[in-house]
Amino acid sequence: MTAILEMRNITKTFPGVKALSDVNLAVEEGEIHAIVGENGAGKSTLMKVLSGVHPAGTYQGDIVYKGDVRKFATIRDSEHLGIIIIHQELALAPQLSIAENIFLGNETASGGIIDWGACFRRARELMAKVGLRESPNTLITNIGVGKQQLVEIAKALAKDVKLLILDEPTASLNEADSAALLNLLLGFKAQGMTSILISHKLNEIAKVADKITIIRDGSTVETLDCHKEPISEGRIIRGMVGREMTDRYPPRSVTIGEELFRIEDWRVEHPQHAGREVIKGVSLNVRRGEVVGIAGLMGAGRTELAMSVFGRAYGRNIRGKATLEGRVVDIGSIQKAVAAGLAYVTEDRKVLGLVLTEEVRTNITLANLQGVSERGVIDDAREVAVASRYRQSLRIRTPSIYQRAINLSGGNQQKVVLSKWLFTEPKVLMLDEPTRGIDVGAKYEIYGIINELAGQGKGVIVISSEMPELLGICDRIYVMNEGRFVDEMPAKEASQEKIMASIMRQYGTKQ
Amino acid sequence: MSAPAPAVAPSTTATKEMRSELWKDNLRDYGLLLSLLLIVAFFYFWTLDPETGTHSSVQPVNITNIIMQNSYVIIMALGMLLVIVGGNIDLSVGAIVGFVGAVAGSLMVYAKWPYPLVIVLSLAIGSAIGAAQGVLVAYGRIPSFIVTLGGMLIFRGLTGNLLLGQFVGPFARGFQNIASGFIPDITEFGGIEASLPDWAHVKLLSLLIGVVGAVIMFAMSLRSWLRARAEKMEAEPLALLIVKNLIFAAIIIGIAWNLSLYKGLPVILVIMLLLALFYGFVTTRTVVGRRIYALGGNRLAAQLSGVKTERLIFLTFANMGLLAGLAGLVVAARLNSSTPSAGNSFELDVIAACFIGGVSASGGVGKVMNVVIGALFMGVMNNGMSLIGLGIFWQQVVKGLVLLAAVGVDVYQKSKS
Numbered sequence: 025m026t027a028i029l030e031m032r033n034i035t036k037t038f039p040g041v042k043a044l045s046d047v048n049l050a051v052e053e054g055e056i057h058a059i060v061g062e063n064g065a066g067k068s069t070l071m072k073v074l075s076g077v078h079p080a081g082t083y084q085g086d087i088v089y090k091g092d093v094r095k096f097a098t099i100r101d102s103e104h105l106g107i108i109i110i111h112q113e114l115a116l117a118p119q120l121s122i123a124e125n126i127f128l129g130n131e132t133a134s135g136g137i138i139d140w141g142a143c144f145r146r147a148r149e150l151m152a153k154v155g156l157r158e159s160p161n162t163l164i165t166n167i168g169v170g171k172q173q174l175v176e177i178a179k180a181l182a183k184d185v186k187l188l189i190l191d192e193p194t195a196s197l198n199e200a201d202s203a204a205l206l207n208l209l210l211g212f213k214a215q216g217m218t219s220i221l222i223s224h225k226l227n228e229i230a231k232v233a234d235k236i237t238i239i240r241d242g243s244t245v246e247t248l249d250c251h252k253e254p255i256s257e258g259r260i261i262r263g264m265v266g267r268e269m270t271d272r273y274p275p276r277s278v279t280i281g282e283e284l285f286r287i288e289d290w291r292v293e294h295p296q297h298a299g300r301e302v303i304k305g306v307s308l309n310v311r312r313g314e315v316v317g318i319a320g321l322m323g324a325g326r327t328e329l330a331m332s333v334f335g336r337a338y339g340r341n342i343r344g345k346a347t348l349e350g351r352v353v354d355i356g357s358i359q360k361a362v363a364a365g366l367a368y369v370t371e372d373r374k375v376l377g378l379v380l381t382e383e384v385r386t387n388i389t390l391a392n393l394q395g396v397s398e399r400g401v402i403d404d405a406r407e408v409a410v411a412s413r414y415r416q417s418l419r420i421r422t423p424s425i426y427q428r429a430i431n432l433s434g435g436n437q438q439k440v441v442l443s444k445w446l447f448t449e450p451k452v453l454m455l456d457e458p459t460r461g462i463d464v465g466a467k468y469e470i471y472g473i474i475n476e477l478a479g480q481g482k483g484v485i486v487i488s489s490e491m492p493e494l495l496g497i498c499d500r501i502y503v504m505n506e507g508r509f510v511d512e513m514p515a516k517e518a519s520q521e522k523i524m525a526s527i528m529r530q531y532g533t534k535q
Numbered sequence: 536m537s538a539p540a541p542a543v544a545p546s547t548t549a550t551k552e553m554r555s556e557l558w559k560d561n562l563r564d565y566g567l568l569l570s571l572l573l574i575v576a577f578f579y580f581w582t583l584d585p586e587t588g589t590h591s592s593v594q595p596v597n598i599t600n601i602i603m604q605n606s607y608v609i610i611m612a613l614g615m616l617l618v619i620v621g622g623n624i625d626l627s628v629g630a631i632v633g634f635v636g637a638v639a640g641s642l643m644v645y646a647k648w649p650y651p652l653v654i655v656l657s658l659a660i661g662s663a664i665g666a667a668q669g670v671l672v673a674y675g676r677i678p679s680f681i682v683t684l685g686g687m688l689i690f691r692g693l694t695g696n697l698l699l700g701q702f703v704g705p706f707a708r709g710f711q712n713i714a715s716g717f718i719p720d721i722t723e724f725g726g727i728e729a730s731l732p733d734w735a736h737v738k739l740l741s742l743l744i745g746v747v748g749a750v751i752m753f754a755m756s757l758r759s760w761l762r763a764r765a766e767k768m769e770a771e772p773l774a775l776l777i778v779k780n781l782i783f784a785a786i787i788i789g790i791a792w793n794l795s796l797y798k799g800l801p802v803i804l805v806i807m808l809l810l811a812l813f814y815g816f817v818t819t820r821t822v823v824g825r826r827i828y829a830l831g832g833n834r835l836a837a838q839l840s841g842v843k844t845e846r847l848i849f850l851t852f853a854n855m856g857l858l859a860g861l862a863g864l865v866v867a868a869r870l871n872s873s874t875p876s877a878g879n880s881f882e883l884d885v886i887a888a889c890f891i892g893g894v895s896a897s898g899g900v901g902k903v904m905n906v907v908i909g910a911l912f913m914g915v916m917n918n919g920m921s922l923i924g925l926g927i928f929w930q931q932v933v934k935g936l937v938l939l940a941a942v943g944v945d946v947y948q949k950s951k952s
Contacts, residue, residue, distance in 0.1 A: 337839060362841045376839050379832035381899045390829055391840040393822045400822050405762070444840065 027088075028053040028218050029074075029187060034085035036073055043069045044083070044242045051187070051220060051235075056213055058221045058229040061239035062264055062435075062463035067222050070239070071189055075109050076102045089187075106186030110176045112195060112461070116164045123147035123160035126179045150178040154208060168322075170201030177208070188212070189220040194228060195461050198322040198489065206232050224463060226257040238263040265465050273496035274468060276475035280499065281312030283350075284483040285366075285452045290344035292332040302328050302339060304507040310452060310483035315474060317498035317515070318487045319523050325507040326487045327371055330454045334368035335361035348451065362391060365451035369441055369458060371487070373434075377441040380430040384422055385411040387429050387440050392448045414443035419469060435466025442473060452483040459493065471497050491520045503527060563893065563948065567905055571912050578919030591922055595797030598790065603714060603869060605914030606803040607632065607862040607881065612888040612910045613814045613903065614858035617851045619889055620818075622831045622898030623672060623679035625852065627664070627686030628859040628885055632878030634690040635661050635863030640703035640873025643710065650710040658860045664690065665856015666849065673848035687882070695875050704872025714869035717741075717798040718805060737792070738799030745791020745800075749784035756780055803865060810858075815903040827851060831898030887934070888913050891941040912937075 029051040036044040044066045051057045061067050072078050074087060076096030087094050089105060096102045116125050123144050132142040147160040156174040158167060164175065173193060180188055190209075194202040202225075209219055209232055223229055229236060236255065238245040245263050248255050261272075292303035303325050310316045318326050331338035333346065335358030346353050348364055355361040361368075370376040378387055388411045389396050396407040411425040418439045422432055429440060438458065445453065455474070459467040474497060478484050488494050494501055494515070501518050503511035503526040511526035575592075582592040591597060611628050618625045639657045642648045668686050672679045705711075720738040760776055794800055818824040829837040830844050838844050862881070867873050892909025894901030916937065920930045 334839075335841075358839065358841045359843065368839070370839060375833075376835050379829045379836050379899065381832045381895075382829065386825065386829070390825075390837070390842070393825060397822050402820050402822060402825060404820075 026053055027051060028090060030086075030088040031070070031074065032086045032088065034070065034073055034083055034087075036069055036078060036083040042242060044073070047085075047239065047242070047244050049237055049244065050247070051218060053218055054213065054216050055234040056209060056219050056221055056232050058223065058233035058236045059239060060223065060226070060229060060236060060260060060264055062465050065239045065264075065463075066242040067239055068191065069242075071109060071191065071220075071222070074102065074189070075099050075107060103183055106184055107189070108180040108183055108185045108187070109189040109191065110173075110180060110193060112192040114169075114172050114176055116172055116175060118165040119163060121161050121163055122151070122156070122158060122167070122175055122178075125164055125175055126150060126160075126182050128179070130179075130183055146182070147178070150181050153181060154178045155204065168201075169196045170198070170204070173197060173201070173205060174208075185217070187218045187220065189222070191222045192224065192461065193221070194223065194225060200321075202228065224461070226260050229260070230255065230257060236260060240264060240266060261464055264463070272464070272468065274472045274475055276479065278313065278499060279479075280314045281481060283309055284312045284314075284348070285310050286347045287333060288345045288347075290329065290333070290346075291342070292328060292339035293341040295338065295340050298340065302507055303332060306344075306504075306507075306509050308485075308502060308509070310485055312481045312483060313478050314500065315478050315484045315486060315498045317494035317501040318485065318504050319491060319494050319501055320489075320504035321527060322489065324504045326504050327456055328507075329504070330368055330456055330485070330487060333361075334358065334366055334454065337368070362448055362450075365449070366454070367391075367445035367448055367450035367452070368454045369445055369456060371457035371460060373437050373441050377444075378429045378437060381428060383426050383428055384415070384420065384432070384440055385425040388414055388425075388443045388447060391444050395447060410447060411443075414439075414446065418443055418446075418473060433462075435462035435469075438462055438466070438470065439473075442470070446477075450482065452485065453477060454485045454487070456487045457489065458486065459488070459490070467493075491523055495519070563945075564902070564905060566944075567891075567893065567908050567912075571908050571915065574912065574915055574919070578915065578922065581919070582922050592919055593793070595793050597918070597922070598793050599797055599801060601911075601914050601918045602801055602804050602807075604918065605910060606714065606801075606807055607865050608884050608888055608914065609807050609907055609910045610810060610862050610865065611855075611858050611881070611885045612892070612906045613810055614851075614855035615885050615889050616814070616892075616894055616901050616903060616906045617818070617827055618679075618855050619886075619894050619896070620831045620898055620901045621827050621848055621851045622834065623848065623851070624886070625665075625668070625679065625683045625855050626882050627668065627683040627690060628855065628862070629878040629881035629883075630687045630690035630694065631661055631664055631856060631859035632863040632866055632881055633694040633875070634664070634697075634878075635860045636867035636873045636877045637694045637697045637703070637875075639864060640706070640867055641697060643706055644703050650707050654710075654713075654864060657864050658857055661860015661863065662853050662857040665859065666853040668856070669849035669852030672852060673845040679852075694877075698873060698875045700875055702872045702874050704870075706868065706871055711868050711871055712802055713806075714803055714865045716802040718800050718802060720799050738795040738797075741795040741799035742788075742791050745788050745795075748791075749787040752787070753780045753784055811903060811907055818903055823847070823850070828899055831895075831900075833899070884913060885910075887938050891938060893945055909941075 027050050029049070031047065031049040034044050034047040034049075035042070047066065047070055049057075049059075049070070059067050059070070069078070073083050074096075076099050079097045080087075080095035087096070089107070094102075094105070117128065120128070126147050127143055132139050132146060144160050151158070151160065151174075154174045154177050156171055156178065158171060164172060167175075177188075193205055197205065206228055209221070212219065221229065221233065230250075233250055235250060236248040238248070238260065240263070245266075248259070248263075286307075286309040288307045290303055290306045290308075291301060294300040294302050306329055308316070308318075318329070320326050328338050332342050333355065335355055336342055337358060346355055348366075353364050355364055355366060374380065379390065382390075385407060389407050393402065396403055396410055408425065414420065415422065415425055420432075420439045420443070421436050429437060432440065442458075458474070459470050462470070474484055474486070486494065486498060495518055498515045500512065500514055501523070502509050503513075503523050505527045510529070511523075513522065578592040579590050582590050584591060611632075615625060615628070635657045638660060639653050642653050642656070643650055664686065668679075668682050671677050671682045675682075717738075718741065720740045756776065757780075760771075760773070791800070794804075818828075826837065826842045827847055829840070829842060830847050834844055863878065866877050870877065888910035889901065889906050890896065890909070891912055892901070892906035894906060913934065916934065917930065920933065925933070
C-alpha cells in the first residue's frame with residue numbers, strides 16, 4: 025500500500041499558543057484513518073492546515089499528497105485535488121433544495137446558466153449512492169440532521185472526492201443514522217476511497233477504522249494499527265488522556281431523600297401547529313439527591329419536555345401540574361422558573377447557552393446578576409470573585425475570566441454554562457445532553473460535578489442520547505418515545521437492550 | 536507517555552495570551568483616539584494663515600463652534616449605541632428631531648407657553664414616539680428597520696404639516712441658552728473682571744472645571760488600577776497608565792483653557808458630558824446595561840437566562856426617543872427657530888458616528904467612549920473641510936469613504952484575531 029497523504033512535522037503556532045508541534049500523520053490509500061484526541065488537542069487545527077484554511081507559510085512542515093509536496097493557499101486548492109472536509113457544523117443553505125445544495129459552488133452550469141436537467145439527474149445519482157431517499161427538490165430545512173449529513177457527503181462526491189475528511193459526523197445523529205453513515209463509509213472504502221474520521225465515539229471508531237492516530241496536546245502520541253492487534257476502547261483512552269482510565273464514571277455515594285419536584289400529566293402543543301401535541305401527558309418526579317435520566321431517540325420530545333417545563337421556553341397551550349417541595353409552583357415564565365429554583369442547561373451551548381462575544385465572567389453571572397449587584401449596579405469585585413470561584417471549582421481551562429467564551433473549547437464552554445446555572449443556586453437541574461461533543465476527560469469531570477450536585481441534595485434530570493452515560497450516572501431512568509414516557513426503571517436493572525426494547529415495544533403495540 | 540496531562544495550561548503562556556488580548560482591545564481604542572488627534576493635527580496645519588500665523592481650526596471660537604454644531608449627534612449617538620448594541624437600528628431620529636422642534640416652537644411662539652413647560656412636554660413627546668416604535672419592534676416583532684423607516688416618513692410628514700413651510704421663532708433667551716449659552720463665570724460677579732491684569736482675562740470657572748475634571752479622572756483610573764492589582768487581576772503596566780492619563784489630562788485641560796479664552800464652557804458641553812458619563816456608567820456598571828449587551832450578543836441565550844428581552848428592546852427605543860427629543864430642542868434652540876428641514880438626515884450622521892466608533896452592526900459590541908470619539912471625528916471633519924473650503928458634495932464623498940475605511944479596518948482586525 026502507498027501513502028496517499030503524509031503530513032510531516034507540522035508545527036502551527038497562534039499568538040502565544042503552540043497549537044501543533046511536530047505532528048506526523050500518514051494515511052494510506054483506501055483506508056479509513058481515525059484521528060482521536062481530547063478537545064483542544066489539535067485535531068481540527070491539523071485538518072485546517074491540511075485543507076488550506078491555514079494557508080501554506082503560516083505553518084512549518086510539509087504536506088505530501090499523492091507524492092508531491094503541496095502548498096495550499098486556499099480551500100479551493102485542496103478541494104481541486106479531491107481533499108474534501110465535512111465540518112461538524114453542517115454548511116448547508118437551509119432554504120435551498122437538496123439538489124441545489126449538492127452543487128453549491130460547483131453548479132452544473134455553462135456560461136453561468138444552470139442546466140437544471142443535468143443538476144437533478146446528477147443529484148439523483150449521487151443521492152442514490154449515499155442512500156438518501158428524498159426528492160432532490162426538498163428543502164434542507166425540511167429534512168432531519170441525519171439526512172442533511174448525507175447531503176454533505178453527496179456534495180463531497182460531486183466534487184470528485186479522493187480523500188474525504190469527516191469531523192465528528194455522528195455527533196448529532198441517533199444510533200440508527202450513525203450506523204447507516206458508518207456503513208456508507210465502509211462501502212466507499214470497498215470502492216477504494218480514502219477517509220479520515222475524527223470522532224469522540226470510540227465504539228464507532230473501533231468498528232470502522234483501519235488505523236487510529238492519537239493526538240494529545242498538539243503532538244502525535246502514536247498510530248495504532250487495528251489489523252495487527254485488536255484495539256480496546258480502554259487502550260485508546262489511555263493514549264488520549266495519557267493515563268489509564270479504569271472507570272469512565274466517577275463513583276458516588278447515593279443518599280436519596282424525599283420528593284423534590286414533580287410534574288403530572290404534562291401536555292404541550294407544537295408552537296407553530298396548534299392542536300398538535302408534542303408532549304402527551306408526561307408525569308415525572310425527582311427526589312433530593314437523585315439523578316434521573318431520560319432516554320430516547322432523537323425527536324422523542326425530551327428537549328421539548330425540559331424546555332416547556334423551564335418557564336414555557338418551548339411550545340404553546342401547556343397544561344399540567346408542577347409541584348416543588350410539596351407545593352404547587354407557578355413556572356409560567358423563565359423568570360418564575362429560575363426564581364422557583366429550576367435550571368435548564370441547553371443541549372446547544374453555542375446557540376442557546378452562551379453569549380459567545382462576551383467574556384467568561386459575564387456569561388457566568390448572566391442568569392443571576394442580582395447576585396452580584398446592589399440596586400441595579402454591578403459590583404465588579406464581587407463578580408470577579410464569583411467567576412474566579414467557578415473557574416476554580418469546575419476547573420474551567422481558560423487563560424483568564426476575561427477571555428471571550430468563543431475562544432474556549434467545547435468542554436470548557438459547557439462548564440461555563442453549568443457555572444451560570446449553578447450560580448442561580450437551583451434546586452432542580454435539567455441537563456440536556458451535558459457531554460455532547462466534549463472529550464473523555466471533560467466528560468469525567470462533568471459527571472463528577474453532577475455527582476456533587478446530587479450530593480448537595482439537589483435533584484438532577486439528565487437527558488442523553490448516549491445510553492452508557494445514562495446507565496453510568498443515573499439512579500433511575502425514564503424511557504421516552506413520541507412524546508410519552510413508555511417505561512421507567514432503576515438504573516441498576518437497566519441495560520441498553522432493555523431501553524431499546526421498551527422503545528421498540530411501543531412501536532409494536534401501535535401497529 | 537503515561538505522564539498525566541497538566542490540569543491547567545502553564546501560567547506563563549496564559550498571562551502572555553491574556554496580555555496580548557488586553558493589548559489588542561486597547562490598541563483598537565487608542566487607534567480611534569489617535570486617528571482623531573491625527574485629523575485634528577491635519578486641519579491644524581492646513582488652516583494656517585501665513586499672514587497672521589494663526590490656525591483658524593483651533594481658535595477658541597471654532598472649538599466652541601465644533602462642540603455646538605455636533606452636540607445633537609453626540610447626544611443621539613448615546614441612545615443609538617444602545618439600540619444598535621441591542622441588535623436594532625433607529626432611522627427615525629432625524630424626523631423626531633424635526634417634529635419635536637416644530638411642536639416646541641409652535642407651543643412657545645403661537646400658544647405662548649413658558650419654555651420650561653415646553654421642554655418637559657417635548658421630552659415626553661420624544662419618549663412617547665420612541666416607546667410606540669419600541670412596542671412595535673419588541674412586542675410586535677416587526678423588524679426595527681421597517682418600523683423606524685415608517686416612523687421617519689410619518690414624523691417628517693407631520694413636521695411639514697405643522698409648520699406649513701414656515702419658520703417659527705424667535706424664542707426666549709433662556710431657551711436659546713440650551714444650545715448657545717455658556718456657563719456663568721465667577722469673575723462676572725461684582726465686576727472684578729475689569730480690574731484683572733491682561734493675562735487673567737480667562738473664564739476662571741471653566742478652566743477650574745477642566746482642571747478638577749482631569750484630576751478626578753486621573754484619580755479614578757489610578758484607584759481602579761490599584762484595586763485590580765489588589766485582586767491580582769491582569770492590569771496594564773503602571774507607566775502606560777500614567778502616560779495615558781497625562782495625555783488625557785493635557786487634552787482636557789487644553790480644551791478647557793482654550794474655551795475659557797473665549798466665553799467659557801458651553802452649557803451644551805456640560806449637558807453632553809453629564810450624559811456621556813451617565814451612559815458610560817449604565818453600559819459598564821449596571822444590570823440593565825449588561826443585559827442589553829447579552830441580548831445583542833445572543834438573544835436566545837439571554838432569553839433562556841431569564842432576561843426579559845422584549846422589555847429591554849422597548850427601553851432602548853424609548854430612551855432613543857427621549858434623547859432625540861432633547862436633540863430636537865437643542866437644534867431648535869441653536870437655530871432660534873423651528874424649521875421644516877430641521878433634523879434632515881441626522882440619523883445618518885448618528886449611525887455613522889456609532890459605526891466609526893466601533894459598534895458592531897450585528898449587536899452586542901460597542902463602547903460609549905468610542906462612540907463619542909466617533910461623533911467628534913465626524914464633527915471635526917465636517918468643520919475642517921468647511922474651513923478649508925471643500926465643496927459640500929465632496930465633503931459627503933470624503934465622509935462616506937471615512938466610514939467605509941473605519942469599519943473596514945474593524946472587520947479586518949476582527950478577522951485576523
